[in-house]
Amino acid sequence: MKAMVLEAPNSLALRQVERPAPGAADVLVRVSNTGICGTDQSIYYGGIPVSYPLIMGHEAVGEIVAGEAAPGLAHGSRVIIDPVYFCGQCYQCRAGQTNLCPNGGLVGRDRDGGFAEYVTVPAANVYPLPAEVTDQAAPLIQVLTTCLHAHRLAGIFPGEAVAIIGLGVTGQLHVQLAKARGADPVIGITRSEWKRKLAAELGADVTAAPGDDAAKVIRDATDGRGADLVIECASRVRVLALAMTLARIGGRVLAYSTYTEKQGELPFYDWYFKELQIINARAAKSEDYPACIDLVRRGQVRLEPLISHTLPFQKLDEALALLTGGDASRHMKVILDHAA
Ligand SMILES: [Zn+2]
Ligand SMILES: [Zn+2]
Incomplete structure (x- = not known):
């Protein structure tokens, strides 16, 4: 062959x-x-x-x-x-x-x-x-299973504000899964304008560019409190740090990415002061396949x-x-x- x-x-x-x-x-x-x-x-x-x-x-x-x-x-x-x-x-x-x-x-x-x-x-x-x-x-279903596995660990409750930083393939899948699991609003954050547009088409309620703009957009969309869950999809320690600053007091951060950097700065005091939960996820389990195939079959994830x-x-x-x-x-x- x-x-x-x-x-x-x-x-x-x-x-x-x-x-x-x-x-x-x-x-x-x-x-x-x-x-x-x-x-x-x-x-x-x-x-x-x-x-x-x-x-x-x-x-x-x-x-x-x-x-x-x-x-x-x-x-x-x-x-x-x-x-x-x-x-x-x-x-x-x-x-x-x-x-x-x-x-x-x-x-x-x-x-x-x-x-x-x-x-x-x-x-x-x-x-x-x-x-x-x-x-x-x-083939994208395999990628979706890793996102669903992460969502199971993050446990979104309907009505929670979920921000996703990095809107490549996995970010766009997280946008759709967050909507499917009842998150509202879903906020997509990336520098790239065409990716923001795609996320909006796929269900993001609000989109923003990173920086102060994103923090303000999230505050405005959440009555000033910040996101209940921030999902990091950019594979950068500095973006993980941004995720920690954008999560609300008592919120959660899903460190979905794989990080290859060996060092970097994180806002450790925020981590303590906000009592943030940092959730890690790796790969997927068998249970995620039938569930993801069904989400796609029903059109909940495109x-x-x-x-x-x-x-x-x-x-x-x-x-x-x-x-x-x-x-x-x-x-x-x-x-x-x-x-x-
Ligand atoms: Zn892959
Ligand atoms: Zn084993």
């Missing part, structure tokens, strides 16, 4: 490799579409250690073509892959924290992933896609408006370069088409 193989940091090549054979507990999926994100970019540049050669790709959809799938999932079924696998035996797994299993891993990082014609995954890691969800948009580019999967290099283009490249979600 054809695969985009990462042979060393910054070295990707289209190769002819052997089609993977599914193990006893695996299914073989013919990939139709994949999504790329910052994790792929970090693996590509060598920021995340992996063993080479590696086929990346953890946001994948396709069709089951071999292996013993779950009951009701025949060969030919369209499925989304849950890339998080876990042992089921360790303390965390038995405590229901399968997303934190120290013996587990991620398809596309710790074993070969979806940037290929075929991929094998554990049979328990595929979920059927309803007709309402297109193959092209479905994925199509988030797709900015679609490229053939052989152009993975080009797709990764789009992500580094900054706001000027006007990228949102980049989807790879495996049939093109």
Whole structure:
């Protein structure tokens, strides 16, 4: 089969490799579409250690073509892959924290992933896609599961004021999820005007640029008290610091991003004085897949408006370069088409 193989940091090549054979507990999926994100970019540049050669790709959809799938999932079924696998035996797994299993891993990082014609995954890691969800948009469901997992931990109560800083793909998903969970108002904050416009189309009640303007907009929208929950989606310690200043006294901050910075300044006195809860979230659990598929099927979360580019999967290099283009490249979600 054809695969985009990462042979060393910054070295990707289209190769002819052997089609993977599914193990006893695996299914073989013919990939139709994949999504790329910052994790792929970090693996590509060598920021995340992996063993080479590696086929990346953890946001994948396709069709089951071999292996013993779950009951009701025949060969030919369209499925989304849950890339998080876990042992089921360790303390965390038995405590229901399968997303934190120290013996587990991620398809596309710790074993070969979806940037290929075929991929094998554990049979328990595929979920059927309803007709309402297109193959092209479905890779975004994997991203949505990580947002929903975070929302479960943050526990939004209907009517709470939720501010989201950073309106890339995950920020736009958090805007829609916050609305779906009854937040009001939902306030979207970013420097980028076109991202603010998109967030407004997707349900944000108010949008603002960062800086004093954002603080004032939030005060005005919340009778002067500040946001009950601020979700940080910009992967910067200084934005986490901003989130802590924008949360109300007694409020919460969801540190959704992955931070690669080793140091930075945080308003520690605010943290104490406001009795802020800082909530962390990592990956997602099995329970998030059926729930997210249903949110998309019912139209409560719209994925199509988030797709900015679609490229053939052989152009993975080009797709990764789009992500580094900054706001000027006007990228949102980049989807790879495996049939093109
Ligand atoms: Zn991803
Ligand atoms: Zn485990």
